[in-house]
Amino acid sequence: MIEIDNLHKHYRAPGGGEVAVLKGITLRVPAGSITAVVGPSGAGKSTLAKCISLLEKPDSGSIRVNGNDLSLLSGEALRRERRAIGTVFQSSALLQRKTAWQNIALPLEYLGVVPRDINKRVATLLEAVGLAHKADFYPTQLSGGQRQRIGIARALALQPSVLLADEATSGLDPDATATVLQLLKQLRDEFGLSIILITHEMDAVRRAADAVAEIRDGQIIQQGGVAELLAQPDSLLGQQLFPVNSLPSHSALQLRITYSTSKPVSTDWISRLSLAHNLHIELLGGHVERLDRALAGRLQVAVRFNDRPTPTAQLLQHLQQLGIHADVIEQPPQLREAV
Numbered sequence: 001m002i003e004i005d006n007l008h009k010h011y012r013a014p015g016g017g018e019v020a021v022l023k024g025i026t027l028r029v030p031a032g033s034i035t036a037v038v039g040p041s042g043a044g045k046s047t048l049a050k051c052i053s054l055l056e057k058p059d060s061g062s063i064r065v066n067g068n069d070l071s072l073l074s075g076e077a078l079r080r081e082r083r084a085i086g087t088v089f090q091s092s093a094l095l096q097r098k099t100a101w102q103n104i105a106l107p108l109e110y111l112g113v114v115p116r117d118i119n120k121r122v123a124t125l126l127e128a129v130g131l132a133h134k135a136d137f138y139p140t141q142l143s144g145g146q147r148q149r150i151g152i153a154r155a156l157a158l159q160p161s162v163l164l165a166d167e168a169t170s171g172l173d174p175d176a177t178a179t180v181l182q183l184l185k186q187l188r189d190e191f192g193l194s195i196i197l198i199t200h201e202m203d204a205v206r207r208a209a210d211a212v213a214e215i216r217d218g219q220i221i222q223q224g225g226v227a228e229l230l231a232q233p234d235s236l237l238g239q240q241l242f243p244v245n246s247l248p249s250h251s252a253l254q255l256r257i258t259y260s261t262s263k264p265v266s267t268d269w270i271s272r273l274s275l276a277h278n279l280h281i282e283l284l285g286g287h288v289e290r291l292d293r294a295l296a297g298r299l300q301v302a303v304r305f306n307d308r309p310t311p312t313a314q315l316l317q318h319l320q321q322l323g324i325h326a327d328v329i330e331q332p333p334q335l336r337e338a339v
């Protein structure tokens with residue numbers, strides 16, 4: 001578990017004066033979960049990453065790992081406790097003259113771990129990241145995704161309870177990205193890690209994160225569980241996670257659909273609704289996806305009645321029973337009268 005409370009950090013501006021970069025960041029990442037931190041360029045994400053990995057000292061606030069406040073430490077105690085946090089960056093930063101095996105072994109050698117234990121630990125880690133067969137390969141002989149997986153194995157060498165991944169999938173192709181994200185989820189579950197995923201890729205957030213926090217101008221402006229945000233019709237983060245680009249449609253009842261997470265949504269709801277109310281539905285745009293723990297969906301649809309229209313309120317109520325929240329975006333005049 002990592003608990004970040006009211007973290008502040010400023011830098012000296014080159015022309016004099018100070019720039020406040022983090023203005024009271026509070027974030028909790030429980031063991032066995034992945035929280036993504038997103039936000040525009042210059043929002044303070046890297047500064048937050050540097051504070052969490054203890055490369056920068058925050059001005060005030062606390063960073064507690066399993067209850068231990070790391071922001072208060074310095075010298076030997078800081079060096080010792082830094083092990084609680086493993087980091088992996090965009091460029092995996094592997095040493096080019098060392099093999100995958102040697103790169104992973106390095107932090108253990110620095111610590112003076114005996115060779116027999118190093119062998120065991122490196123073998124376990126190579127196995128965990130699925131690259132036991134690449135142990136003797138040099139970084140230049142590995143693909144970008146494989147390098148990143150070795151970087152993750154090295155970050156885990158000292159058995160941290162927190163893994164900080166700063167833009168760990170940026171620049172990787174879709175397959176390599178998928179493999180790295182899958183690995184992070186597997187490590188979350190196997191080792192009960194608290195993972196902080198700093199990223200600008202909403203796709204990565206949707207696929208891997210349990211929760212997400214958006215940081216802007218040094219402050220968290222929205223946060224919550226990914227599934228919950230997707231189920232909130234007006235959540236801006238939810239809209240960024242599942243952008244809905246709709247086709248235009250005229251003279252029809254247009255609905256914005258959001259799948260609930262509290263109630264299972266039957267995947268055949270369109271047929272059920274069509275049969276019950278003698279209507280047909282045009283799908284104008286949207287996104288439905290099975291996330292780790294729920295079915296999430298945000299869609300825009302046009303509803304046309306074949307015969308006598310059902311009052312809109314009744315239709316919305318039926319949708320609610322099917323686990324679907326609907327907002328009316330457009331309603332033709334003849335339907336307004338039918339309500």
Ligand SMILES: Nc1ncnc2c1ncn2[C@@H]1O[C@H](COP(=O)(O)OP(=O)(O)OP(=O)(O)O)[C@@H](O)[C@H]1O
Pocket residue numbers: 011012013014019021039040041042043044045046047048
């Ligand atoms: N060492 C420094 N000295 C002065 N200002 C800095 C320093 N490091 C970062 N900043 C400023 O702090 C702000 C936040 O930078 P930071 O790198 O944390 O943003 P970011 O969200 O990671 O952006 P990006 O997504 O582009 O990497 C920026 O305005 C930047 O100019």
